Amino acid sequence: MSSSANARGLAIWPEAGLTRVPYALYSDPAIYGRERERLFMGPTWNYLALECEIPKPGDFKSTFVGDVPVIVVRDADGRINAFENRCVHRGALLCLERFGNARALTCVYHAWSYDLKGQLKGVAFQNGVKGAGGMPPEFRRDEHRLRPLKVESFAGLVFGSFDPATAPLADYLGPEIAARVRRVLPRPVKVLGYYTQVLRNNWKLYIENVKDSYHASILHLFFTTFRINRLSQSGGIIVDESGGHHVSYSMVGKQGGDGEYAAAALRADSDQFGLKDPTFLSGRDEFADDITLQILTVFPTLVLQQINNCLAVRQILPKGLDRAEIVWTYYGFEDDDAALVAMRLKQANMVGPAGYISMEDGAVGAFVQRALPGAGDDRSIVMMGGTGAESQPTRATETSIRGFWKAYRGLMDV
Amino acid sequence: MAIPADELQAGHAVANLLADYAACVDSDALERWPDFFTEDCVYRITSAFNYSRNLPIGIIHADSKRMLEDRVAALRKANIYEKQGYRHIVSVPRIGRREGAIVEAEAGFLVVRILAEGSFDLFATGRYVDRVDFAAGKPRFAAKIVVLDSEKIDTLLAIPL
Numbered sequence: 001m002s003s004s005a006n007a008r009g010l011a012i013w014p015e016a017g018l019t020r021v022p023y024a025l026y027s028d029p030a031i032y033g034r035e036r037e038r039l040f041m042g043p044t045w046n047y048l049a050l051e052c053e054i055p056k057p058g059d060f061k062s063t064f065v066g067d068v069p070v071i072v073v074r075d076a077d078g079r080i081n082a083f084e085n086r087c088v089h090r091g092a093l094l095c096l097e098r099f100g101n102a103r104a105l106t107c108v109y110h111a112w113s114y115d116l117k118g119q120l121k122g123v124a125f126q127n128g129v130k131g132a133g134g135m136p137p138e139f140r141r142d143e144h145r146l147r148p149l150k151v152e153s154f155a156g157l158v159f160g161s162f163d164p165a166t167a168p169l170a171d172y173l174g175p176e177i178a179a180r181v182r183r184v185l186p187r188p189v190k191v192l193g194y195y196t197q198v199l200r201n202n203w204k205l206y207i208e209n210v211k212d213s214y215h216a217s218i219l220h221l222f223f224t225t226f227r228i229n230r231l232s233q234s235g236g237i238i239v240d241e242s243g244g245h246h247v248s249y250s251m252v253g254k255q256g257g258d259g260e261y262a263a264a265a266l267r268a269d270s271d272q273f274g275l276k277d278p279t280f281l282s283g284r285d286e287f288a289d290d291i292t293l294q295i296l297t298v299f300p301t302l303v304l305q306q307i308n309n310c311l312a313v314r315q316i317l318p319k320g321l322d323r324a325e326i327v328w329t330y331y332g333f334e335d336d337d338a339a340l341v342a343m344r345l346k347q348a349n350m351v352g353p354a355g356y357i358s359m360e361d362g363a364v365g366a367f368v369q370r371a372l373p374g375a376g377d378d379r380s381i382v383m384m385g386g387t388g389a390e391s392q393p394t395r396a397t398e399t400s401i402r403g404f405w406k407a408y409r410g411l412m413d414v
Numbered sequence: 415m416a417i418p419a420d421e422l423q424a425g426h427a428v429a430n431l432l433a434d435y436a437a438c439v440d441s442d443a444l445e446r447w448p449d450f451f452t453e454d455c456v457y458r459i460t461s462a463f464n465y466s467r468n469l470p471i472g473i474i475h476a477d478s479k480r481m482l483e484d485r486v487a488a489l490r491k492a493n494i495y496e497k498q499g500y501r502h503i504v505s506v507p508r509i510g511r512r513e514g515a516i517v518e519a520e521a522g523f524l525v526v527r528i529l530a531e532g533s534f535d536l537f538a539t540g541r542y543v544d545r546v547d548f549a550a551g552k553p554r555f556a557a558k559i560v561v562l563d564s565e566k567i568d569t570l571l572a573i574p575l
Contacts, residue, residue, distance in 0.1 A: 098463075193464040193471025195565045222492040276487075277480035325566070330471040345475050349485075353567040354459070354474045360494050362570035 012377070013414055018402035019383045023375035026202040026368070031414070032321050038411050039300050040066025040318075043166040045152070045159040045173075047302040047315050048072045048082055050329065052156065052189050058102055058116065062095040063327075064317050065160060066301075070149065071095045071105065072158060075116035080153065082160040083118040083146035094146070105146075118146035154178070155185035157302075157313070173298065176238055177245045180296050183287055184306045192330040192344060197353045201365030203301065203316055203324035204404075209361050210295060210303050210314075211404055213237060213248045213395035214384050219364060222356040235293070236393040239400050243389045244299025244407030246400035251290045280346035283308035297400075299407050307357075309340065310347035322369050328352055417548045418517060421509050428507045428519045428546055431553050436502035436523075439574060444489065447574060448482040449554075452547050455479055456557040459575055461565035462540070473562075473571060485574065495572040497530035500537070502575075507544075515549035516556060525575055527568075538575055539563045 014020040025031055040046065046065040049072045053061055060073035062085055069085035071094060087094050087107040094105050094114070104121065106113040113122035120141045128134025149160035152169040159169055170178060199206055209215070235250030275281070283292070286309060296304040303314035315327040328351075332344050351358045382405075385397025389406045392399050408414075418424035435450050451457060458472040476482050503524045510518035520541050527537035545557040560575045 191469065193460070193469035195461055195464070195471075195473055195567065197570075198566050198568045200569060219494065221494065222488055225492050275484050277478050277484055279478075280481075341470070345470055345472065346477070348471055349475055349481075352473055353569070354571040356488050356493065359570040359572060362567075363495060366569065 013409065014379055016379075017387065018389060018405050019381065019387050020379035021382055021405060022377065022379050023372055024377065025414070026205060027321060027372050027375075029321060031412075032318070034412060034414075035318070036066050036068065038413075039408070040068060041162040042411055043161065043163040044300055044411070045161050045166060045169055045298065046300070047157060047298070047313065048149075048151070048160045049080075049158045050156055050189055050191065050313065050331070051080070051153055051158055053099065053191065054080065056101065059099070060095060060102060060105070061099050062097065063315070065149070065162065067318050067320075068162075069093060070160065071146075072151070072160065073102075073105070073116050080151050080158055081117055082149040082151050082158075083114075084149075084162075086146070087112055088120060088144045088146065089123075114146055118148055120144040120146075155182050156189050157181070157185065173245065174240045174242075177240050177247065177296065177298065180238070180247045180249075180294060181298075181304060183289075183291075184294060184296075184304055184311055186287070186333075188334040189331045190334050190336065192332055192341070192348075194330070195328050195352065197326040197328065197362055198319075199324040199326065199362060199365055200322065201324065201369035202322055203318040204408075205365035205368050206316055206324055206326065206361070207297065207301065207404060208401050209365060210297055211246055211248070211400040212398060213295075213400070214398055215364075216395070219360050220357045222350075235291075235395055236391065237395060237397060237400050238391045239389050239403040242299065242407045242410075243403030243405075245297055246403055247294060247296045248395060248400065249291050249294045250395065252292050280343070280349060281308075283343055283347060284340060286340070297404075299404070305351065307350055308347050309343045310351060311344065312348075312351065324365075415548060415551055415553060417515050418512070421512075424509045424512060424517045424519075425507060427548070427553055428509065428517060428521075428544070431546060431555075432504045432507060432521055432542070435555075436504050440500050440502055442499060442573075444486045444573070447486060448479050451479045451482060451558070452550075452554050452556045453479050455482075455555055456559070457482060457555070457574075458558075459560040459562065459571070461562045463565050465559070465561045473567065474574065482574075489572055493572060495570055498573065499528050500573055500575075501526040501528065504542075507542075515547055517546045517548065517553075519544045519546060523575070535568065537568065540575075 048063055049061045054074045057074055057076045062071050071085045072082040074080050085093055085095050089112045092109040094107050104113045111124040115121050126135050149162055151160050154169050238247040292308055294306040301316040305312045311331050313329040317325045350356050353362055382398045382401050385392055385399045389403035418427050438446050457476045459474045460472050505522040507519040507521040520543055522541050525538040526534055528534040540562040543559040546553050547556040
């Protein structure tokens with residue numbers, strides 16, 4: 001594999017290929033700008049919304065693709081459209097509310113207004129006041145519209161792409177990933193709530209963390225102490241052909257040996273203690289396949305989570321080089337019975353900023369970010385499970401991290 | 415303590431309870447924290463956005479005192495986080511309905527988070543929506559809904575609010 005310089009010539013990818021990741025990727029402003037241009041506004045599909053969040057004509061949601069503000073709206077025909085959230089006149093944000101319903105989108109600054117397809121329809125005082133001022137005759141409203149995104153839905157998830165040439169969504173996902181997306185979205189969805197976790201690190205450190213099944217039983221002691229999940233449970237990693245998407249899953253009922261744990265004498269095996277109220281661990285096999293954990297990513301920044309009956313969409317948003325946000329949307333299904341809803345709520349204790357098995361993920365990326373100043377042109381080591389980015393029948397691997405960098409390099413040319 | 419006879423007594427009793435509660439959490443006496451709750455309590459941390467829309471998800475969601483004891487055990491033995499502490503500033507409570515031994519109350523709060531290395535930030539603001547049970551003599555929370563004004567949590571939420 002040949003080396004190539006990035007935009008500033010700092011992060012030259014090493015000859016060792018995917019097994020060495022330059023730290024400059026988390027600290028170089030030129031990289032951040034190129035990510036916006038080539039990843040987020042390039043040929044990728046980015047999660048925007050759940051269809052059920054905007055059920056009626058006029059319903060809109062404001063969100064982001066990367067750090068670019070975006071509006072997603074259902075028009076009078078029931079079609080979902082998405083645009084950049086930026087008025088064509090002087091560039092102000094059009095939508096300031098997170099959710100709402102509107103017949104037209106009107107900018108507060110000078111009241112330029114747009115229909116729900118993004119077409120400019122109204123310009124305040126276009127003909128001036130009392131015959132004076134106004135726009136010149138050569139200005140034509142129909143030549144201006146909000147910058148559109150291509151929109152497609154899949155299993156109730158709405159995706160957008162700034163690049164008209166992006167492959168159709170089903171092709172982008174590929175059959176293996178698509179099947180696993182459908183698995184956790186088989187029926188009409190009901191949102192159970194939201195929150196946002198602020199990370200003090202580059203967005204890619206969180207994506208790597210999500211794809212890193214190696215750390216799960218080591219950093220998160222709760223997980224192993226209560227034997228909810230272990231590397232020795234059966235399961236594995238699926239990496240799609242592009243490398244960018246992955247599924248990590250584990251199953252109960254087919255326990256492997258625990259010998260590798262004893263041998264490694266991991267912290268995770270120390271200090272057993274019992275739960276006084278273990279009711280939240282008695283989940284339901286709602287998808288009837290014994291899979292208790294499925295973490296799925298869609299390149300670049302969508303995570304779909306099933307941990308027992310706790311289902312969530314995580315949208316990762318870069319907020320500068322060393323800041324990112326995880327927007328959590330917890331969901332169940334419209335036909336959930338009360339007991340299943342109660343179980344989802346209880347199991348939500350495991351994840352999120354206060355999650356028994358995930359609170360460390362909120363901090364560990366910042367531990368890397370804070371250690372960057374001396375990293376220079378040093379590189380991290382990503383060799384667990386080999387050098388490639390193929391699917392593997394084990395979770396003691398970093399194959400899906402290598403997959404991310406494979407897809408990333410293809411688009412970023414670094 | 416007897417069941418408060420009027421709003422004035424109730425306000426005084428709930429204010430004292432909140433002061434004790436804040437002092438317990440802020441002094442890292444978390445082993446005593448579950449004792450502020452009834453056996454079948456509800457403790458939930460949510461956001462004003464979720465709360466106003468009846469979206470039930472919690473950042474923490476417990477429906478028994480034993481779950482609170484488990485939370486403390488996990489913080490002490492399992493979870494990994496940088497050493498940190500809180501300083502609660504809790505407002506005078508507004509007393510709502512009184513039904514038998516139950517008093518409803520709301521109080522605003524600010525929580526500053528102090529990290530061991532010395533930095534500190536305003537970590538959370540919000541209100542406690544409480545149901546205080548006086549039946550057992552000592553007042554305890556039958557329900558404590560922590561409604562955060564913002565839904566953004568910086569890094570992680572380890573210590574309860």
